[in-house]
Every structure is written in C-alpha cells, then in structure tokens.
Amino acid sequence: MSQKETYENPDLKKERQNCPFNKEEITNLLDGGKEKTAERKQLENYILSDEQLKDAVPMEYLSHADKYAEELRKACLLMHKLENSPAGQVPTLRALMGAGLGSAVLKEGNPLALHYVMFIPALMGQGTIDQQAKWLAKAYNLNIIGTYAQTELGHGTFLRGLETTATYDPNTQEFVLESPSLTAYKWWPGSLGKTANYAVVMAQLYTKGKCEGTHPFMVQLRDEETHEPLPGIVIGEIGPKLGMNTNDNGYLGFEKFRIPRDQLLMKHSQVLEDGTYVKPTNSKLSYATMVFVRVVVCQDVTTNLRKAVTIATRYSCVRRQSELKPGDREPQVMDYQAQQNKLLPPLAATFAFQLASDHLWNLYNTANNNIEQGDLELLPDLHGLSCALKALCSSEGANFVEVCRQSCGGHGYMACSNFPRIYGQVTAAETYEGENTVLWLQVARYLVKTRKEQTGGLSVKYLIGEEKGPKTVDTTLEGIVHLYRRTAVGLVDVAIAELEKSGRKGEAPHDAWNHAAVYLIKAAQAHARLFVVESFVNSLKVGNLSAPVRTVLSQLCELFIIYWLLERSGELFFVRQFIKKRLVTVEFQVRTLLYVKLLAAIRPQAVNLVDSFDLRDEILASPLGCWDGNVYQRLFDEAAKSPLNQSSVHESFHKYLKPLLKSNL
Numbered sequence: 001m002s003q004k005e006t007y008e009n010p011d012l013k014k015e016r017q018n019c020p021f022n023k024e025e026i027t028n029l030l031d032g033g034k035e036k037t038a039e040r041k042q043l044e045n046y047i048l049s050d051e052q053l054k055d056a057v058p059m060e061y062l063s064h065a066d067k068y069a070e071e072l073r074k075a076c077l078l079m080h081k082l083e084n085s086p087a088g089q090v091p092t093l094r095a096l097m098g099a100g101l102g103s104a105v106l107k108e109g110n111p112l113a114l115h116y117v118m119f120i121p122a123l124m125g126q127g128t129i130d131q132q133a134k135w136l137a138k139a140y141n142l143n144i145i146g147t148y149a150q151t152e153l154g155h156g157t158f159l160r161g162l163e164t165t166a167t168y169d170p171n172t173q174e175f176v177l178e179s180p181s182l183t184a185y186k187w188w189p190g191s192l193g194k195t196a197n198y199a200v201v202m203a204q205l206y207t208k209g210k211c212e213g214t215h216p217f218m219v220q221l222r223d224e225e226t227h228e229p230l231p232g233i234v235i236g237e238i239g240p241k242l243g244m245n246t247n248d249n250g251y252l253g254f255e256k257f258r259i260p261r262d263q264l265l266m267k268h269s270q271v272l273e274d275g276t277y278v279k280p281t282n283s284k285l286s287y288a289t290m291v292f293v294r295v296v297v298c299q300d301v302t303t304n305l306r307k308a309v310t311i312a313t314r315y316s317c318v319r320r321q322s323e324l325k326p327g328d329r330e331p332q333v334m335d336y337q338a339q340q341n342k343l344l345p346p347l348a349a350t351f352a353f354q355l356a357s358d359h360l361w362n363l364y365n366t367a368n369n370n371i372e373q374g375d376l377e378l379l380p381d382l383h384g385l386s387c388a389l390k391a392l393c394s395s396e397g398a399n400f401v402e403v404c405r406q407s408c409g410g411h412g413y414m415a416c417s418n419f420p421r422i423y424g425q426v427t428a429a430e431t432y433e434g435e436n437t438v439l440w441l442q443v444a445r446y447l448v449k450t451r452k453e454q455t456g457g458l459s460v461k462y463l464i465g466e467e468k469g470p471k472t473v474d475t476t477l478e479g480i481v482h483l484y485r486r487t488a489v490g491l492v493d494v495a496i497a498e499l500e501k502s503g504r505k506g507e508a509p510h511d512a513w514n515h516a517a518v519y520l521i522k523a524a525q526a527h528a529r530l531f532v533v534e535s536f537v538n539s540l541k542v543g544n545l546s547a548p549v550r551t552v553l554s555q556l557c558e559l560f561i562i563y564w565l566l567e568r569s570g571e572l573f574f575v576r577q578f579i580k581k582r583l584v585t586v587e588f589q590v591r592t593l594l595y596v597k598l599l600a601a602i603r604p605q606a607v608n609l610v611d612s613f614d615l616r617d618e619i620l621a622s623p624l625g626c627w628d629g630n631v632y633q634r635l636f637d638e639a640a641k642s643p644l645n646q647s648s649v650h651e652s653f654h655k656y657l658k659p660l661l662k663s664n665l
Ligand SMILES: CCCCCCCC/C=C\CCCCCCCCCCCCCC(=O)SCCNC(=O)CCNC(=O)[C@H](O)C(C)(C)COP(=O)(O)OP(=O)(O)OC[C@H]1O[C@@H](n2cnc3c(N)ncnc32)[C@H](O)[C@@H]1OP(=O)(O)O
Pocket: 090, 093, 094, 097, 098, 099, 113, 114, 116, 117, 120, 148, 150, 151, 156, 157, 158, 159, 160, 190, 284, 287, 288, 290, 291, 293, 296, 297, 300, 379, 380, 383, 431, 432, 433, 434, 435, 438, 442, 445, 446, 449
C-alpha cells in the first residue's frame, strides 16, 4: 500500500490477512498496467507532498467567495507544478482532471476544469487548422482561459430552441452577438462566473436573412490584462448549488457584441466573406464536444463511486453494532447480510462501469479518427452508446453513492465523511451534459430505428434479425446475459408495439412518441444494462488474469448481473414471452439463491478488493474510509476543527441566548 501507519485497526488487519488474490494485479489492471501504476504513484507523491496544496481549514467552513478563491489558488499552483512533473505534462493534467488525484487537492469542482474538459476539446473538434493554430497554443499555455457557453436560462435540453443570435454583417465581416431576451442569457457554464476570459459560445447563426441553426463561436469575454468584462458583455456568477461549489458557474448576456467572421469555428460549416453559408456534412457535428464529455463523465463517475465504496466498506468492517448471535460480541456491521446486500453490488459496479467506460473510450477514439478523415459511419453508434452509458453510470452511480452513505449510519451524514461532496459531484452528472431522461429518449430513438430498419452499429446488432439462444433457464453467465438480451429486444418490441397502437388510433408520430415514453425509456435502460453486462462478461474471457483474480472478478460479475436482474425484475413482466413460459418465477428462485451465496463468498474479500483500488487517504478525504481504520479518533479530530469549538462559550450566547434565558417569556 502507498501508506502504512503504525496503528492499524485490528478488524481491518484481520480482513487483510490471507488475501486469496494479488491486490497489485487488480491495481495494475485498473491503472492499465504495472508501469501506469508506478507512474500514478510517483505523481501522487509529487502532488500530495506539497504543503501549499493542503487545505488550512476544511472547505465547508469557508464562505462562498473564499471557497472559490482558495480552490483557484490551488488550481493555479497545480498548473505551475505541471511544468516539472515527473510524469510529463499531459499525463499529469489527465490525472488532475480525473476525479482521483485532482479531487484530493481541488475538493468541490475545479475552476479550470471546463477549460480542459470542454473549451480545448471544442477548439480541437470545431476549429479549422488555422483557428487551432491561432488559439490552441494560447489555451494550452493558459494565456487564455475558456469555457463552453451553451445552456441558457430558458433552454438547456432543446438546443434548436437556443435564443442567442449571431448575425453576420457582410459590410464589416463581423458577427453581431445578441441576447434578445432574459431567457436568452447563457446560464450555467462552469468557470464563466469569475475565471474564464474566453468562451466557445453556441448561438443561432443568421446570414443573408436566414437562420442556419446553432453554431460554435470563439468569443473573448474579459480584458486579458484587467479581467474586466468587455463592453457589450454582461457576466456574473449564478450562486451556491447542491454541490461543486468551487466551480464558478456563470451567466452571460450579449448586447450587440461584435466578433470577426473568422471567430465562427469553421471546421464543419463556414460563412464566406459575402455571407454565403456552407453546410456541414452532418448537422450534428457541432454537438461533438458534448459527445466527448459524455464519454469522460462515465470514467469520472466510476472513479467517484470507487471512493464511496472504499469509504463505506472499510468503515463497515470497523463499525460494530447490535447483536447477531445472542450474547456474542457485537459483530462488524459488514457481517450482516443486509449490509453486504447494500455494499457488494456497488463494489461490483465499479468494475462493470470501468470496463464499459473503457470500451466506450476506445469506440470514441476510433470514431473520432474516422470523422477526422470524413467517415461518419460510427457517429450514430457513438452517440447512442455515449448517451446510454452516461445516463446509466451517472444514475446508478448516484444511487449507489447514496446507499454507501446510508450504510455508514449517522457518521455518513457528516460533511467530513466526504459523501456529500461525492454525491454532489455524481448527481450533477445526471443533469449536465444532457439530462438523463432526455438522453434515454435519444437512445430509444436509435433502438427503434435499428429494429425497424434492421440496420445499425455494433452496439445494437442484437436487434437485427431473430434472437438466438436458449429459451429456458440457463444458470451460466452466458445464459444470464442471454436473458438480458431477450429482455432488451422484448422491451424495444413492446415500445414499437405501443407506437404502432397509437398510430392505428390516428395519433401523429410525435404524440405517439410522447405516449410511449415510459416503454421507450425502459427499452433504452435495458439496452444500456445489456451493454455493461456483456462488456463485463466478455472482458473476463480475455486478458492475462491469474486464476485467483479471475475467480474473484467472476464472482463480482455474476453477483452484479444477478443483482440487476432481481432489481429490474418487473421489466420481465413487460415482455410477454416470459410470462407465457412462467419463466419469471423460476428465474427468481434460482437467481436469489445464487445471489445470496455470492454475497457470502465475496464478503471476506471486500476490504482487500477496495484496498486494491489503491486510493490514498488524501484522495478519500474521509475519516471513515482511512486505510488504518482509526475512525473514531479521526472523527474527533475533525470535530475539533469546527469554528464553534474554538471557544468554550460562543459570542452568540451573550447576544441572543442569554437575553432569551433571562426574559421570563
Ligand atoms: C492535453 C489536453 C488533455 C485534456 C484532458 C482532458 C481529459 C479529461 C479526463 C478526465 C476528465 C474527467 C473529468 C470530468 C468531469 C467533468 C467536469 C464537469 C464538467 C461539467 C460539464 C457540463 C457541461 C454541460 O452541461 S454543456 C451543455 C450540455 N448540453 C446538452 O447536453 C444538451 C442536451 N441536448 C442535446 O444534446 C440535443 O438537443 C438533443 C440530442 C437532445 C436533441 O437534439 P436535436 O433536437 O437537434 O436532435 P433530434 O432529437 O431531432 O435528433 C436528430 C438526429 O440527430 C442525432 N443526434 C442528436 N445528437 C447527436 C450527437 N451529439 N451526435 C450525433 N448524432 C446526434 C439523433 O440521433 C437523430 O438522428 P436520426 O438518425 O434519428 O435522425
């Protein structure tokens, strides 16, 4: 392990004895190889040993403005540290932007995140070679700091409804940016409130009197020296949020603000000097930055879930409560089957989500390379899968984080447990980058189209032709995956049947679509779950795993896919063939038995499994999850930091309480 303290809680010590698998092998697997693990550890030592990057007081005790300033101080210091990083600049940046190392230093949202996660990718994906030459070096060198300004007060989801206009003026060869109403104000962009001086702004492009739809524009917002907003720019911060409070989300309005023609990002579509509009090969190419972020969000959510699971698992092995055997010592709460039922599925999910996210990342890179060469064939599959996995990982992730919090009882509710921050981060991902319901409906659109037209990309091939495979109960992993596949196909067919029923009643297609939404969303979710379980099962077939690691990963895989099946059992009732064959009851009995057996088999390995995530205490940032298990002392030390404990009697006693006590009301 990275850190060994002199104290080690005896229960945790016992949990760590006789580990049947090599923890380092799993660490290497998650890092992407032995060398990558070594690089990561070196980088962690480099960053986490810097005293200036540590918080003087917990962030929760700072004001809104001080939180931002403190986070910005550390973010800027981190950027300076990039120069001398032992791992090299780009890997360090990646590690910092990911939720692991970065969040050990930057606790509640990074004021420079949008610059790297959206602004630079938007320049790369939407700018011409000349535009990239002009802006990218400046952006990499942090001479300019940007954000991605798309969402408005009135519209976030419906991009065609955005109101900000960019009207081309051929006389001056400029675009005039305008916010025609209050609801046209940009609202939400991260880092916009106080940090960024540039933005990629999405606006409705007007030229020759015609609206050509939303397009990306490179816009300077603040003076590069004074940081004052430029004339015609109305800008500010939107205030405290459920989480991510050190990221200065902002608002932005334009009052006839002029930019040169060449600040329309023109990789996919152009406006010529005379105002002639040149169309893109696909109108959705201007949405590409969102696709990139949906892909990385899956990784981010998984990293956060690993933290929550580690904290809850270690704590559950330290915590002793109640009575299991009458008269015996109070057991570790982890020994209750009910607690295992809470924690082992999210533990398994960290592996399932990571493997699916890796798969998506590979698809993204291949599709993106092809798009650069003008080949858009993979775009629909990439859009469908990135929507599906972003929605699934963030929604299941947020639920699992909340279960982890609950599994820590009262102490899980403390801010210092780090659950509120982790939850704030993960649940935000349910909304940003496409609200999940909206993304499920995008996925459903792709599924319905594939099933009807019998053509589609790799992730939806199972919808083409007749399904094959056993129709009876089959307890092998393959058998269970087949059940998922039949459910997914069945739910798409049910949704299509609903659409057709409405059609026969004379409903217009858009009404029929709205009236089938419940079925469509179920179909999309079943599709996403199928993809995740297939990725998990298939990745165990390949790879150079030792027998003990393969065994424990197979147990986790089986547990996870049975867990989901039982959780989502209601969906089987939608698929008629299961009811007819009375499969549902049989499935239930067999699976529940197996599930319970797996809980017992994985329980003794839980601490060793979370240890193999190799998350340092600074990254977990929680007295409940620390490696040494010294939970109670650490909770006490955290309480000592409260400003209310800095004097025995607080001044408010004299101001308010004493007069009340003396008032004889
Ligand atoms: C050295 C540099 C290193 C960089 C290092 C970076 C490394 C990073 C590593 C780790 C980082 C981890 C850290 C991550 C943490 C993240 C930090 C927090 C950041 C927070 C960011 C949040 C930002 C935002 O929220 S930005 C705003 C996002 N907004 C949205 O997502 C809006 C959602 N709405 C839409 O997308 C659309 O409006 C719509 C899709 C819902 C509907 O659009 P539409 O009406 O135009 O389309 P239709 O429904 O009519 O469909 C038509 C047709 O188009 C297809 N389609 C739709 N979208 C797409 C697409 N995107 N791509 C391809 N095709 C698309 C659709 O399928 C239809 O096809 P048909 O064939 O059926 O016609």
